[in-house]
Amino acid sequence: MRKIRVLVTDDSAFMRKVISDILQADPEIEVIDRARNGLECLEKARQLNPDVITLDIEMPVMNGLEALEQVMKHQPVPVVMLSSLTREGADATIRALELGAFDFVTKPSGPISLDIHKVGDRLVERVKAASLAQKAIKRASTTEPRTVLPPSAAVKAAAPPAMTSPPNLEAVPRKSGVNTGKLVVLGTSTGGPKALQTVLTALPADLPAPIAIVQHMPAGFTKSLAQRLDSLCAIRVTEVTDGEWLEAGTAYIAPGGYHFEVQQVNGRLQARLHQQEPRGGHRPSVDVLFESVSRLTKVDKWAIIMTGMGNDGTKGLKKMKDAGIVTSIVEDESTCVVYGMPRTAIQAGLADHVVPLNAIADTLCKLLH
Known part of the structure; x- marks a missing residue:
């Protein structure tokens, strides 16, 4: 069986060796070379045509974001980013996912993590998954996220890079209010941040329902994701807080490390966050959110x-289907970065509408109205 050919990129010689050792310990992976910075990564990628690239964000000469942008533009290859847990690292990671990175793994203790072995299993898992997504990565690299915004949001369409703070949006009025007896729930994982941008930026400010979202992502990154999306969307996007009332025209993203449930209090919808055991290895879990919604009435x-x-x-x-009427929209295989979660829902006979990514917002709006 042909091994997965990986190019490892990091400015630290120690990190290059340790990451290479972790990957090569798996019999299905071969590290074909190592690069010290983004520029060297581009040169070696052209020469060696790797199946997957691991790419550190903070590097001299050419950083990871600059190298990623060039890779996606000229030689689309699945890229797994190595990120720090700092706020700056989270912002850069969100930008990397927006540029087309397959996924990311966090370094446990900074740029030179002596304990990188703690995330070794996740790194191997991400590299293997990335190797299966080459066609999707190439397709996504030629398709920019859809940003068809209503006139009220036009001023936000030219948003700043993700590395800057979100702009002051007080001058851009947004319509929101108490929930009108409608609720949208959304679950996604690998490939989700870019997919969420495509869907949420195409929704109007006066969307007549709140959207509760679970995106599989570690603590510290969901806030940066919410702020980035909020800077681009006509609807409001926020990382949800415990006890927050859900209002129409707002998307609420579960914080990393917390399950997100929706409950009814005096006829209103309210967020409930908790840290019970992960479900299927995930916290937040889409199943936990959906199951809580199955208990809502009226x-x-x-x-x-x-x-x-x-x-x-x-x-x-x-459970939602068994409990009562719910209409489901599932992303079509043709646009999925990873066709896992959508496939299982379709195979279970639970999909009412199967549509490509760029049609999800339109489909939802028609159903809501």
Whole structure:
């Protein structure tokens, strides 16, 4: 069996060796070379045509974001980013995912992590998954996220790079209010940040329902994701807080490390966060969110499942279906970075509408109205 050919890029000689050793310990992976910076990565990628590239963000000569942009433009290859846990690292990671990175792994203790072995299993898993997504990565690199915005949001269409703070949006009025008895729930994982941008930026400010979202992502990164999306969207996008009332025209993203449930209090919808055991290895879990929504009464419900590994969301959607009327939208295989979560939902017979990514927003808006 042909091994997965990986190019490892990091400015630290120690990190290059340790990352290479972790990957090569797996019999399915071969590290074909190492690069010290983004420029060297580009040169070696052209020469060696790797299956997957691991790319550090903070490097001299050419940093990881600059190198990633060039890779996606000229030689689309699945890229797994190595990120720090700092706020700056989270912002840069969100930008990397927006540029087309397959996924990321966090260094446990900074640029030179002596304990990088703690995330060794995740790194190997991400590299293997990335190697299966080459066609999707190449397709996504030629398709920019859809940003068809209503006139009220036009001023936000020219948003700044993700590395800067979100702009002051007080001058851009947004319509929101108490929930009108409608709720949209959405689950996604690998490939989700870019997919969320495509969907959420195409929604109007006066969307007549709140959107509760689970995106598989570690603590510290979901806030940066929410702020980035908020700077681009006509609807409001925020990382949800415990006890927050859900309002129409707002998307609420579960914080990393917390399950997100929706409950009814005096007829209103309220967020409940908790840190019970991970479900299927995930916290937040799409199943946990969907199952909580299955218990809501007198609420019209729509459920969306998009790109992601595994089967999170299928059991929860089944409970929603069993409990009452819910309309589901599932992303078509043709646009998924990873066709895992959508596939299991479709195979279970739970998909009412199977549509490509750029049609999800239009489909939802038609169903809501």
